[in-house]
Amino acid sequence: MWQGKVRILSNEEVAPDCFRMRLEAPEIAGEARAGQFLHVRVVVGYSPLLRRPFSVHRISEKFKVKDSRLQNVEILYEVAGKGTMILSGRQVGEELDILGPLGNGFDLPGDMETAILIAGGIGVAPLLALAQEIVQSSKLKVQSKKVHVIIGAKMKKLVLCEEEFKELGCQVRVASEDGSLGYSGTAVGLFKELLSTLNFELLTVYACGPEVMLKKIAEITSEKKIPAQLSLEGRMGCGVGACLGCAIKVKNSKGKGKDSPADGGQMEEADFSYKRICKDGPVFGADEVVWNRR
Amino acid sequence: MEPKVNLSVKVAGIKMRSPVMVASGTFGYGEEYEPLVNLNQLGAIVTKGITVQPRKGNPPPRIVETSSGLLNSIGLENVGLEIFIKEKLPFLQRFNTPIIVNICGEKEEEYVHISERLDKVEAVSGLEVNVSCPNVEKGGMEFGRETGTVRRLVSKVRKVTKLPLIIKLTPNVTDITAIAQAAEDGGGDAVSLINTPLGMAVDIERRKPSLANVTGGLSGPAIKPVALRMVWEVANMVKLPIIGMGGIMTAEDAIEFLLAGATAVAVGTVNFVNPSAALEISRGIEEYLVKNKIRDVNKLRDYGARWKK
Numbered sequence: 001m002w003q004g005k006v007r008i009l010s011n012e013e014v015a016p017d018c019f020r021m022r023l024e025a026p027e028i029a030g031e032a033r034a035g036q037f038l039h040v041r042v043v044v045g046y047s048p049l050l051r052r053p054f055s056v057h058r059i060s061e062k063f064k065v066k067d068s069r070l071q072n073v074e075i076l077y078e079v080a081g082k083g084t085m086i087l088s089g090r091q092v093g094e095e096l097d098i099l100g101p102l103g104n105g106f107d108l109p110g111d112m113e114t115a116i117l118i119a120g121g122i123g124v125a126p127l128l129a130l131a132q133e134i135v136q137s138s139k140l141k142v143q144s145k146k147v148h149v150i151i152g153a154k155m156k157k158l159v160l161c162e163e164e165f166k167e168l169g170c171q172v173r174v175a176s177e178d179g180s181l182g183y184s185g186t187a188v189g190l191f192k193e194l195l196s197t198l199n200f201e202l203l204t205v206y207a208c209g210p211e212v213m214l215k216k217i218a219e220i221t222s223e224k225k226i227p228a229q230l231s232l233e234g235r236m237g238c239g240v241g242a243c244l245g246c247a248i249k250v251k252n253s254k255g256k257g258k259d260s261p262a263d264g265g266q267m268e269e270a271d272f273s274y275k276r277i278c279k280d281g282p283v284f285g286a287d288e289v290v291w292n293r294r
Numbered sequence: 295m296e297p298k299v300n301l302s303v304k305v306a307g308i309k310m311r312s313p314v315m316v317a318s319g320t321f322g323y324g325e326e327y328e329p330l331v332n333l334n335q336l337g338a339i340v341t342k343g344i345t346v347q348p349r350k351g352n353p354p355p356r357i358v359e360t361s362s363g364l365l366n367s368i369g370l371e372n373v374g375l376e377i378f379i380k381e382k383l384p385f386l387q388r389f390n391t392p393i394i395v396n397i398c399g400e401k402e403e404e405y406v407h408i409s410e411r412l413d414k415v416e417a418v419s420g421l422e423v424n425v426s427c428p429n430v431e432k433g434g435m436e437f438g439r440e441t442g443t444v445r446r447l448v449s450k451v452r453k454v455t456k457l458p459l460i461i462k463l464t465p466n467v468t469d470i471t472a473i474a475q476a477a478e479d480g481g482g483d484a485v486s487l488i489n490t491p492l493g494m495a496v497d498i499e500r501r502k503p504s505l506a507n508v509t510g511g512l513s514g515p516a517i518k519p520v521a522l523r524m525v526w527e528v529a530n531m532v533k534l535p536i537i538g539m540g541g542i543m544t545a546e547d548a549i550e551f552l553l554a555g556a557t558a559v560a561v562g563t564v565n566f567v568n569p570s571a572a573l574e575i576s577r578g579i580e581e582y583l584v585k586n587k588i589r590d591v592n593k594l595r596d597y598g599a600r601w602k603k
Contacts, residue, residue, distance in 0.1 A: 003330055049359055
């Protein structure tokens with residue numbers, strides 16, 4: 001864990017309102033794992049007051065080389081409010097105060113033979129780092145062609161990272177809600193189709209995206225007994241587990257809730273507890289999360 | 295080399311190397327920030343509020359950012375007294391920094407039980423009696439809004455422990471000086487002020503309150519002028535030493551509190567933004583003293599007494 005100022009190397013709009021920022025951060029690049037995040041102070045002053053969390057999106061392959069200018073980390077973000085609006089205006093060469101890497105990161109089972117990565121919208125951000133980590137790991141059996149990536153977006157122009165995943169050798173499928181590119185429908189629909197057409201051995205599912213998407217993926221993987229890991233987001237304060245602001249409801253492993261439907265509204269007090277998204281997550285097992293009823 | 299100026303203070307008998315402490319609820323149990331902050335350099339660490347039984351806390355969303363502020367309704371989530379003693383204190387004990395345990399309860403008996411238990415625990419330097427948490431259904435702030443209630447609770451706790459008692463006051467009262475006086479009358483050794491004023495925010499897209507608990511406590515720069523005013527008022531009316539807090543972000547902010555009459559200060563929300571803030575603020579106070587040829591930080595609090603309305 002490190003906090004300090006790093007230089008902005010690039011900050012480009014890669015799709016409407018979606019930006020990719022590259023940072024010269026040797027302290028982070030050597031340590032960060034896919035699924036972890038950076039807590040970024042978008043301004044020097046106190047408006048906005050809090051840091052903003054962003055998934056590690058890509059880590060420079062050259063982080064082992066000595067030249068610190070090549071030890072880079074990227075974040076991918078969508079302009080969604082005041083903080084990200086300010087961030088999108090930050091210029092190359094300026095310094096940015098970052099804290100990280102934080103959180104637990106994705107778990108890569110050694111015996112995994114197939115991985116399906118499901119991205120909803122800007123949720124693609126941590127999954128590129130994950131694909132990178134899977135493909136580059138010498139400890140894993142899984143081949144890059146057994147890494148299936150589903151990219152879901154509202155429309156063609158919001159489909160992110162298709163080429164980047166292909167360059168890593170992944171099998172990439174695209175879903176657009178308006179049918180303007182690839183499968184017509186949501187990432188979840190495409191995921192169901194993929195599961196029904198192929199027979200997967202030793203599969204792990206990884207997903208990041210809107211809560212409604214993650215909830216559906218959790219239902220599908222739970223029913224089919226497929227292990228799944230979800231990267232969640234929440235309003236964060238400290239980012240290090242101190243303020244207890246980013247609570248998420250989880251089933252107690254010993255409680256009755258363990259095998260019951262993941263519906264927060266019906267749970268007994270003894271059957272759930274809260275975990276911290278920032279410290280205990282942001283990656284959670286799909287079967288432990290208790291979803292909100294909205 | 296000897297420091298050029300004295301930064302050490304004594305609050306309620308607790309000797310601190312610096313007047314800058316970290317406030318309850320903003321520094322976890324210390325371990326969360328240990329990778330980033332040298333805990334040996336803090337004035338004191340005030341732990342997350344501890345209750346007899348573990349508490350889950352409130353449903354999310356628990357925090358929301360507001361203009362120059364942060365609203366929270368954590369709901370006193372904590373590991374409970376016994377797990378705190380067994381699993382959290384041993385870590386804190388490794389550092390040469392006073393540990394002040396913030397204690398809270400739904401009933402008077404719970405405050406008494408915790409105080410009695412911690413009285414026997416060597417690692418604890420003092421208790422911060424939380425009669426000001428605005429985010430729990432029962433207890434907390436309920437005990438801090440009337441002079442009689444405050445006096446009675448403090449005197450009950452006083453009977454079971456020799457530990458220094460710092461009473462943490464809520465600003466959600468008509469006259470905070472009367473509450474501070476009640477804390478003194480009950481046998482308190484110092485007061486911490488302010489805890490968070492109650493606030494609220496609304497998500498206009500969802501047409502619902504931003505916090506699941508509807509209301510929450512406001513912290514951050516937005517509350518600093520209010521906190522400062524209250525510290526000054528209490529300093530002029532009550533003899534007890536004051537730990538001033540509420541929106542301190544910089545050394546300049548901290549110095550304002552010290553000049554207004556606080557013996558020490560605590561930093562809270564700024565820890566989330568800049569984990570090293572307490573140490574930087576401490577250095578900033580030192581530089582201010584050197585620059586102004588003031589040899590002792592304890593000289594600052596005399597100034598507030600001279601200000602007249």
